[in-house]
Amino acid sequence: MFANIAPSAGTETPMFANIVPSAGADNSMFANIAPTKGKKGAKRAIALLFLRAGRKESIFCIPLHPISNLKQTSMQKNLVIVESPAKAKTIEKFLGKEYKVLSSYGHIRDLKTKEFSIDIEHNYAPEYEIPADKRKLVSELKAEAKNAQVVWLASDEDREGEAISWHLYEVLGLQPDTTRRIVFHEITKTAILHAIETPRDIDMNLVNAQQARRVLDRIVGFQLSPILWRKVKPALSAGRVQSVAVRLIVEREREINDFVSESAYRVIAQFVLPDGKTLLKAELNRRLKTKEEVMDFLSLCQKATFTIDDITKKPVRKSPAPPFTTSTLQQEAARKLGYSVSQTMMIAQRLYESGLITYMRTDSVNLSDLALGTAKEAILNTYGKEYYKFRQYHTKSKGAQEAHEAIRPTYIANAEISGSAQEKKLYDLIRKRTIASQMADAELERTTISVSINQAEGKFVAVGEVVTFDGFLQVYHESSDDENENEAEGNLLPRVQTGEVLTWKDITATERFSQRPPRYTEASLVRRLEELGIGRPSTYAPTIQTIQNREYVVKGDKEGAERTYAVCTLTPKGIKETEKKELFGADRGKLIPTDIGTVVNDFLMQYFQLVMDYNFTANVEKEFDSIAEGEAEWTKVIDQFYKMFHPIVEQATAIRTEHKVGERLLGTDPKSGKPVFVKIGRFGPMVQIGESKSEKDDEKPHFATLMKGQSIETITLDEALKLFELPRTVGEFEGKTVTAAVGRFGPFLRHDGKFVSIPKSLNPLSITLDEAVALIQAKREKDAQSFIKRFDEEPEMEIRNGRFGPYIAYQGKNYKIPKDVAPADMTRDDCLALIQAASEKPATKKRTTRKKA
């Protein structure tokens, strides 16, 4: 039935071919809306619609200094609306008091949050609403607009920005003859004044491209997610961006699992030059497969003559990296400063709000003329003219919209800033990267010395690199994820001559294993998504958060395993063979898929290859571009997509299966003779014994949660059955039983109504009474330390010291004690007053958005 939408053996389909659910449908999806001459009608209609917005009269209509012409009224003369309040503040300074500048804080209108909000029957008409947290802002803007003679819509120049302007136009009830649309690319006085002089219309083609993007994402997200709720687990989600992000991680994990490590011997010799003391280290230019080969080679070397047969010197140039975009900033801040993607963005936001850097959500590598000029000046002043080189960078990433500049300091000359240590570090990184991007190439000389062996095959080679002119390297050196990428770097070689005969000091062959593919880090995932043109600068950090919130992936702490490797050394005393141990495969903070992520991914791959295709976003972006160019109607593009997508949704929904997606039968329980399953339950992966629906069986099935590190893909019947031994009685302590179990937050002990976590080093299945008692006593000790004070007359109240400082615990709730109060001196009344004050404050009502903390 679904044969024709089954994953096609890993090939990336160029368009939507071979994924068409039913025979006879148009395979080329958007083929019939490709640019054709006959489509001008729609374009003209829209153009006509918006001619009324004042195409002709908008240009040069408003004189810049119209003071004398205008009557003195209380009316504000000009209202400018931008997207960001920080930007508004800056611009207001440039424009003077004739202009009031306000911010829309991004979009002011969107599809309803709780409903599908797309009228499929009526040409995909979107149902927009003003979100609750924007209502107050919108009424303020409306009042200001009414009170202004001219409203200037100055949102960004990209698709989303154009839509923001259009929504403002509609929602604020603006009039064509008093509304202007302007854009500027840098926040300087000249650029803004120039923008004011050259207003244009709202580009409805661009707006429609945005509506298409919005509607498509809603269709995908809101039609796929409910399928997952039914087939896998409630409250899951799927989407054009997040599902592909999960796919990348799942597939990488599979590559790692399938990876077979191979070993080979790397041979390194230390030679002594004819002067009798200088050493030269060189590596054999081939690797040896087996130990036998190593032994043969080393014994040949014992009697061999080693001669320098070649010295080559080659100049090498290195060029600086372009200035930062959001994605490259996130990568470098992770590599150099160890910041997470969201940390980087928060710190950058503060720098931006303090006016220290340009906007931090950008995909552009472009620098403004102003920035180019000041960078040049800074380089000439500090390093001299041989260090300067004018460079212009071009954005290569797919789907870039380039509404902003690259991320750079607002004032490049400004080397020192005030702020937190983190802010200073990030600022320094941004500044150095910006300056380096306008600096000269570094020049290096790479020397390769080759040493021949008269008895055996191969040559020993030494590579060294010397910087002859540091150029941009004086300021900035881009890091790489691959640590052992350039070993030659900075390696100085001794002076030698061709024909010199060397004696060996020692020759060592070390067994090395080929490396499995690396797991994604947050930053490397962002880089991959950007390469694929999936997601935008404003969504990289939230997307990573989402796939973790849904528990599709976790930041892993994989413990490494130990392995031994062989080392064979030839010294004047003979050949020595030793074994050494190393840890491998350890991974901290890398992204690892969970069972849920894997099951959801496999399910989506089975049915929805259409949206799971790595090229899906790139393909629809092409369609959005043609809408923006006025060559296609947005509703037709969406219709083409929907006619293809929705039937698959219906088919996937109609599948009636006995078992849930990802369910696996492990075998039979020897005690009851009932089947044992693993599957994704309401609370995650679990094992189940028996099925209640069989006959009138009064016996309910039994359930157990999988432990950390176990997977429904790999767990065995024995391991699964072991889980049913929990909760388990460990023994008695102080007359009360001690039990061990696994709960929501991991393994724990229970004793006398109190809970104690079991650390990773111990297992609840095997923990002994002695170990348990030690844990209980350690917990008591810790509690005693955190205890500060108790009142006899109020046994439910206690002053304690916690992670966030001193607090009062009272009736199951905690209340923070302010810094200026000494907790030990507090009286009962002090405490009650504090509790009273805290409960009067409007408690945080925003519980809905952050259910899992």
Added chain:
DNA sequence: CAGTGAGCGAGCTTCCGCTTGACTT
């Protein structure tokens, strides 16, 4: 923080992109 989960049932969950707050539990 804490051992959840078989159903005659109520109602909820969800997307991607723009943008900042209020929170210090």
